[in-house]
Amino acid sequence: MKHDLFSPDPTPTAEIERIEAAYAPLTDAVRKLIDATIRSTITDEATLADAAAQITAITEKLASEQLPGAAGVHFNDEGRVWNWGNTVVGQRNAVAPPLRSEHRADGVHAQVSLGAAYEGPPGLVHGGVTALLLDQVMGQAAADRRRVLMTGTLKLRYRRGTPLGDLRLRAWIESESGRKVRVRAGIYDADGLTVEAEGLFIEPRMPDAGA
Amino acid sequence: MKHDLFSPDPTPTAEIERIEAAYAPLTDAVRKLIDATIRSTITDEATLADAAAQITAITEKLASEQLPGAAGVHFNDEGRVWNWGNTVVGQRNAVAPPLRSEHRADGVHAQVSLGAAYEGPPGLVHGGVTALLLDQVMGQAAADRRRVLMTGTLKLRYRRGTPLGDLRLRAWIESESGRKVRVRAGIYDADGLTVEAEGLFIEPRMPDAGA
Structure with missing residues (x-):
């Protein structure tokens, strides 16, 4: 679990911004999925099981290459800071409103x-x-x-x-x-x-x- | 948006429990997807766009029949209470830990x-x-x-x-x-x-x- 959580990161700002832009539609899609999981009135077990199975397959793909723990807070030598997992403002956290x-x-x-x-x-x-x-x-x-x-x-x-x-x-x-x-x-x-x-x-x- | 948020609901407890059981694997799958969206180190734009598109399709299916607003708090005449959207304990809320x-x-x-x-x-x-x-x-x-x-x-x-x-x-x-x-x-x-x-x-x- 232990990894570097708050140390300088060599990633250039341009690359950080490319990654943030690439994850923005995904994070927003997950946010809408959270909402639909609460509000759906579909109660058919097969439909729900199928949705769960499809989501699990997507998760396995994303998690096939991942950090060993939480995202942490990073900064580079251009002064750019990123904290993608922050619960309220994290750019890649669908829990954030x-x-x-x-x-x-x-x-x-x-x-x-x-x-x-x-x-x-x-x-x-x-x-x-x-x-x-x-x-x-x-x-x-x-x-x-x-x-x-x-x-x-x-x-x-x-x-x-x-x-x-x-x-x-x-x-x-x-x-x-x-x-x-x-x-x-x-x-x-x-x-x-x-x-x-x-x-x-x-x-x-x-x-x-x-x- | 306005709908009955806190009034008696005729759904029997057995049906509430069937729905909760049917949604439990889906909610847990969404929770793991939230985690992977934060921790994935995949930065390939096509892969991320494809994941977002698949999630949007699942959301559209679930949201094709849904409540007009938030889930509210419900109770039936067997004394069963359910608040599926509660941020901390909601059974169908993937934001809940x-x-x-x-x-x-x-x-x-x-x-x-x-x-x-x-x-x-x-x-x-x-x-x-x-x-x-x-x-x-x-x-x-x-x-x-x-x-x-x-x-x-x-x-x-x-x-x-x-x-x-x-x-x-x-x-x-x-x-x-x-x-x-x-x-x-x-x-x-x-x-x-x-x-x-x-x-x-x-x-x-x-x-x-x-x-």
Whole structure:
């Protein structure tokens, strides 16, 4: 299982982008398959068994050459970073809704559209999924595109149920002190705030390269 | 999009169990496909395009008869409840790891094995995924198999990184007062606690059936 998870990778940016483009339609197709597996009203056993067998054959082909473990986070000497397996933003992870985000002067702004796979209470987003998305955008706001941080604490206040469908998220740095960054965030539907959050993110002590 | 999300359903338990058994191998096959889409080292465009096309054909077949929206939560007059789309425990949701849980006298005990799709930092579980799993088991502990509750607040303290692989979770009721239930929980790897949580869960006021 053990392999290099966070070390420099010699792959040029152009090749990373070719691979991402080649996997984008596949990842999106898998995402739609997840949705159909939940929502289909077909209950004929032979049809379902046939679908499972076809999917297993595709998986065997893809997995015939694969990493020994998780995808990890990589960067090359052009400054390109890729984390294809990230649960929220991983470009090759069909579990990722996906979430689209951008850094602006006032923090991170993100958009997501959540379907049947993200349900908890009937018709509503799973409370834990709102936590998952908020943690991601808060971590991005804290990291501010210049450092690596870990979640220290996270507090969520659920104001009302978050409906499935189109949602926006915002996260911004409230204060910084040494290795600690305090972040606030919210998730919003068309009518406004549904869940608010505050978190403490911590910059780990890196080993001294000169030691 | 609007359809009956939380109303009695006439389907007998035996038929629900037949459908769940028929979908189990399909859901598991989709889960393995998600993993292979992340971990494959195949970068040949034609192979990936062919896989995407085959998956799209399977999806079209499954989606040719489907619910107009999310799966919702259903119950029949035998007392059987099913929520096939739940992000953490949904029997037909390939996003669900899945998590296996049981109620005991001292609360909910759960087990889960997390692979490449649940990664955040390199080799570690995404901080938001631990929040997602904790919210689910805490909600189950609070509900105590006898009531419906919504998450009110959730506080998480990350003691250290949670490694991908086999994990255990525990959640238990700390106190109850009126419609409010306080729950504590933890997630543990082989070396002990990695994330601890406390939450307030609230029983919504139901409409008066006699009104």
